[in-house]
Amino acid sequence: MAGERDVRSEIHAALQSPTLARALGNAMATLAERRLTAFDGFDFETFRHRVRALKEDALGRNDELLARTVEAVEAYGGHVIVAATGDEACAYVTRLACERGVRLAVKSKSMVSEEIHLNQSLESAGVEVIETDLGERIIQLAGERPSHLIVPAVHKTKEQVIALLAEKMGIAEPPTEAEELTRLVRGDLRERFLRADMGITGANFVVAETGTLVIVENEGNVRLSTQLPPIHVAVTGREKIVERMGDVSAFLELLPRSATGQLLSSYVSFITGAPSTDVLDFGRATSGTVNEREFHLVIVDNGRSAAAADPELREALYCIRCGACLNACAPYAKVGGHVYGADPYPGGIGCAWTYITKGHLPAKEINGLCTTCSRCTEVCPLKIDIPWLNTVVKERNNAEFGLGLRERLFARTDLLGEVLSPLAPVANPVMGTRVARFGSAWLGVDPARRIPRYEKRTLEAWFRERGAPRVPEPVRRAALFVDCFVNHNLPQVGRAAVEVLERAGVDVVLAHNSCCGRPAMSQGMLAKPRAWAAANLEELGRLAAEGRDIVCVEPSCLSTLRDDYRRLLETTPLAGDRRVETLERRSYDVTEYLVLGAREGWSRLRLTPLEGEFIVHGHCHQKSLGIGSAPVEAVRLVPGVTVHEVEALCCGMVGSFGYKAEYSELSVAIGSGLFDRLNEYEGQIVACGISCRSQIEMGTGRSVEHPVEVLARALR
Amino acid sequence: MFTSRLDAAGGRVSFARARDLAEAVAAAVDPGLPVVLTPELSCLVPALRELGITAGVGTRLAGFAAELPRDPAPAPDCDVADHPAPDLEDLLRRAGTGVTGCLGAVASSGTIVVGRGGGNGGLIAALPPRHVAILHEADIREGLAETLAAVQGSAAPSPGEYVLITGPSRTADIEMMSVIGVHGPLALHVCVVLGEE
Numbered sequence: 019m020a021g022e023r024d025v026r027s028e029i030h031a032a033l034q035s036p037t038l039a040r041a042l043g044n045a046m047a048t049l050a051e052r053r054l055t056a057f058d059g060f061d062f063e064t065f066r067h068r069v070r071a072l073k074e075d076a077l078g079r080n081d082e083l084l085a086r087t088v089e090a091v092e093a094y095g096g097h098v099i100v101a102a103t104g105d106e107a108c109a110y111v112t113r114l115a116c117e118r119g120v121r122l123a124v125k126s127k128s129m130v131s132e133e134i135h136l137n138q139s140l141e142s143a144g145v146e147v148i149e150t151d152l153g154e155r156i157i158q159l160a161g162e163r164p165s166h167l168i169v170p171a172v173h174k175t176k177e178q179v180i181a182l183l184a185e186k187m188g189i190a191e192p193p194t195e196a197e198e199l200t201r202l203v204r205g206d207l208r209e210r211f212l213r214a215d216m217g218i219t220g221a222n223f224v225v226a227e228t229g230t231l232v233i234v235e236n237e238g239n240v241r242l243s244t245q246l247p248p249i250h251v252a253v254t255g256r257e258k259i260v261e262r263m264g265d266v267s268a269f270l271e272l273l274p275r276s277a278t279g280q281l282l283s284s285y286v287s288f289i290t291g292a293p294s295t296d297v298l299d300f301g302r303a304t305s306g307t308v309n310e311r312e313f314h315l316v317i318v319d320n321g322r323s324a325a326a327a328d329p330e331l332r333e334a335l336y337c338i339r340c341g342a343c344l345n346a347c348a349p350y351a352k353v354g355g356h357v358y359g360a361d362p363y364p365g366g367i368g369c370a371w372t373y374i375t376k377g378h379l380p381a382k383e384i385n386g387l388c389t390t391c392s393r394c395t396e397v398c399p400l401k402i403d404i405p406w407l408n409t410v411v412k413e414r415n416n417a418e419f420g421l422g423l424r425e426r427l428f429a430r431t432d433l434l435g436e437v438l439s440p441l442a443p444v445a446n447p448v449m450g451t452r453v454a455r456f457g458s459a460w461l462g463v464d465p466a467r468r469i470p471r472y473e474k475r476t477l478e479a480w481f482r483e484r485g486a487p488r489v490p491e492p493v494r495r496a497a498l499f500v501d502c503f504v505n506h507n508l509p510q511v512g513r514a515a516v517e518v519l520e521r522a523g524v525d526v527v528l529a530h531n532s533c534c535g536r537p538a539m540s541q542g543m544l545a546k547p548r549a550w551a552a553a554n555l556e557e558l559g560r561l562a563a564e565g566r567d568i569v570c571v572e573p574s575c576l577s578t579l580r581d582d583y584r585r586l587l588e589t590t591p592l593a594g595d596r597r598v599e600t601l602e603r604r605s606y607d608v609t610e611y612l613v614l615g616a617r618e619g620w621s622r623l624r625l626t627p628l629e630g631e632f633i634v635h636g637h638c639h640q641k642s643l644g645i646g647s648a649p650v651e652a653v654r655l656v657p658g659v660t661v662h663e664v665e666a667l668c669c670g671m672v673g674s675f676g677y678k679a680e681y682s683e684l685s686v687a688i689g690s691g692l693f694d695r696l697n698e699y700e701g702q703i704v705a706c707g708i709s710c711r712s713q714i715e716m717g718t719g720r721s722v723e724h725p726v727e728v729l730a731r732a733l734r
Numbered sequence: 735m736f737t738s739r740l741d742a743a744g745g746r747v748s749f750a751r752a753r754d755l756a757e758a759v760a761a762a763v764d765p766g767l768p769v770v771l772t773p774e775l776s777c778l779v780p781a782l783r784e785l786g787i788t789a790g791v792g793t794r795l796a797g798f799a800a801e802l803p804r805d806p807a808p809a810p811d812c813d814v815a816d817h818p819a820p821d822l823e824d825l826l827r828r829a830g831t832g833v834t835g836c837l838g839a840v841a842s843s844g845t846i847v848v849g850r851g852g853g854n855g856g857l858i859a860a861l862p863p864r865h866v867a868i869l870h871e872a873d874i875r876e877g878l879a880e881t882l883a884a885v886q887g888s889a890a891p892s893p894g895e896y897v898l899i900t901g902p903s904r905t906a907d908i909e910m911m912s913v914i915g916v917h918g919p920l921a922l923h924v925c926v927v928l929g930e931e
Contacts, residue, residue: 041909048910152916153907169907176909196911204916211917212827230894238903238918241860245850263886263894267879281739281843282878282900285918287850290894295854296794300823
């Protein structure tokens with residue numbers, strides 16, 4: 019599979035396309051904003067907790083609920099099949115269409131049907147299939163695939179739609195407004211609805227106890243597809259089954275709000291078999307041969323039951339296809355769905371779904387498009403840990419595509435530091451040379467990126483040399499987590515952290531920890547991080563037992579300790595170890611810790627006023643940890659400062675992401691919005707992440723400080 | 735709340751007493767085009783015709799009249815059989831307005847619940863460019879969950895067959911521009927029948 023697609027060129031083409039940038043930029047911002055408005059005053063956490071529990075339970079009993087669904091559908095006279103593969107599902111529907119003499123089928127939006135390529139199957143048997151959702155119709159006419167879960171033609175501008183409709187419908191002077199264009203399609207499709215022999219839909223939910231389908235839509239095409247033609251075929255995945263009717267409303271509270279920012283979509287159809295209504299005939303091909311209404315439910319497995327039994331992938335099946343994750347995704351907003359090879363599932367969640375339904379990804383680079391910023395998880399109504407799913411898929415893909423030298427190097431930031439720091443006087447000058455740039459290019463690292471300088475005197479060396487800690491009557495005791503980059507590349511940040519903490523009255527030691535594991539996880543390596551997690555649990559657990567809090571300077575390390583260790587260790591003998599919970603509870607970001615000290619009154623920090631303005635860029639992982647305001651509040655501990663908080667998505671650097679040649683341009687494109695916002699202000703830029711720091715320094719040409727460096731300056 | 739939320743979703747609301755219902759419906763329909771009603775509203779047909787509106791019942795299902803509740807019942811002695819649709823497909827194709835009852839409504843989102851089952855209610859509410867729904871004030875509940883619980887099973891004669899409707903059909907598939915009126919109705923009007931004091 020590898021090498022068939024040139025993903026780097028595709029990313030470049032997407033970034034250079036003026037129409038894609040405009041269409042996507044507007045749409046993603048609009049959708050994210052509407053979503054926020056819809057959740058205003060709504061108890062998001064309570065509801066997502068409830069639906070998550072419902073999904074966990076329903077998937078845990080998926081076999082049982084599937085059997086009950088089959089029973090319920092057959093009890094009301096419907097036909098139901100469970101198809102093991104997409105081909106099996108297609109064969110059933112196509113055979114049915116042929117047996118009934120179906121010539122024309124109208125179809126409403128269904129990602130499952132895209133997944134199994136149902137249209138191609140029907141068309142090859144001579145059945146005309148018309149997509150009726152406006153966006154799906156547009157891409158059907160264009161011969162494309164959907165690029166978004168709920169807005170399939172989101173990559174197209176209005177001008178492109180006008181030109182397409184004019185060409186395909188043979189209109190010399192097409193209308194120019196969205197409303198007129200929509201009416202044009204309404205008129206064109208109305209006659210097809212009336213004459214169709216078969217209506218094909220998906221389903222958002224299937225209720226096991228009654229065999230009821232619940233289908234959410236805005237356009238009314240589901241209502242017409244399911245009521246005008248005498249035969250209704252619904253194609254859905256087995257993960258859509260919930261147990262009771264009473265379970266549905268909580269999902270309905272979340273789905274439209276998350277998807278389009280509506281309190282409820284225009285239409286939610288509850289369908290329990292073929293309705294006992296008149297069989298109508300507006301001139302369909304099956305006139306006279308089909309005189310009864312028929313209902314067929316096709317439940318597709320296609321890798322789902324295997325994923326349900328796989329503890330590392332099961333969570334992907336909770337997806338209700340709202341698309342909120344895509345609207346929050348910085349890389350998606352720049353490149354759109356097609357770069358993901360969306361067949362049909364785009365974005366981070368799409369990588370997991372492509373893997374589940376196809377068994378592999380179309381190219382290894384696709385998985386790397388996830389920057390692990392976790393914005394998707396924050397907005398996901400099911401709280402699916404999409405970055406984690408990506409890591410799991412990446413690990414499995416490594417087995418297929420192989421792991422490059424570059425990935426192996428990036429995974430070992432600890433070793434690189436240990437080797438290069440002592441060689442710093444020799445290594446640093448070499449980094450900037452043509453030879454090094456040539457070496458970078460050979461490795462697949464963007465030669466324009468500066469390799470970080472290594473410091474001979476590491477944080478650990480400094481701490482050792484300066485002798486015993488010197489805090490009389492400490493108010494708290496802490497262990498500083500020594501992260502690879504701070505230790506080897508930016509020891510001054512670690513020194514500032516130690517100094518400020520000590521002046522706050524905290525007795526500080528350095529933990530003898532291993533790498534947190536994130537750099538390796540980012541390359542899709544899980545075995546090493548598991549071993550490191552186990553070692554760190556031992557060391558940090560020991561320190562916590564001694565009454566020490568664990569304090570991190572780099573938010574990404576903290577996020578790994580707090581958010582990922584549970585999952586990493588889930589499949590090891592350390593699953594359920596109480597120290598995991600201790601670590602989650604007792605670990606802090608250094609800014610969070612200092613702000614907490616001030617708030618709780620134990621901090622002895624006394625700071626002198628500083629002149630000037632500070633512009634703070636929040637770290638993605640601080641946001642995902644729920645401590646997004648900590649760096650700003652920490653800088654505000656200094657008297658007399660003016661602080662501007664810049665609200666932006668990810669900086670785009672994300673550890674090794676921005677270094678990799680195929681993503682480097684995308685990394686800069688993601689960061690460009692942030693650079694502009696930072697450049698609106700003069701003053702000192704402040705950022706917590708080490709990779710944010712290098713990205714911002716490169717993008718703005720300005721220096722960046724960690725909040726503890728600002729505080730350390732105010733100590734003097 | 736129901737009115738303001740439905741208004742926000744693009745629907746319109748009017749209020750009527752049961753005895754003035756025909757006039758209220760007549761004021762909400764497209765007067766130049768035929769009106770198709772669900773069978774349980776067949777009693778409104780004579781009154782609408784008197785008001786100069788072409789109206790017919792949108793079903794040919796035999797035996798339907800016998801099952802019908804007599805509510806709302808301004809003219810007690812009417813029957814579906816009195817107002818058959820001579821050509822159902824023709825009526826559905828030409829109708830400018832579909833008129834249906836409601837099984838319930840959700841105030842918090844401005845949503846009505848319409849039966850999809852027997853009597854073609856679902857289609858009458860979906861096919862014509864205009865949908866007028868008659869909602870009894872007492873059937874409005876605050877939240878979605880309680881409304882669904884109340885409606886569940888009450889959708890006789892086809893339980894589990896209904897549609898939640900929140901405003902007219904809409905799309906934003908072209909550059910996220912909000913457009914009202916795609917495949918479903920271009921307009922939704924809910925006529926709330928006030929309870930007698």
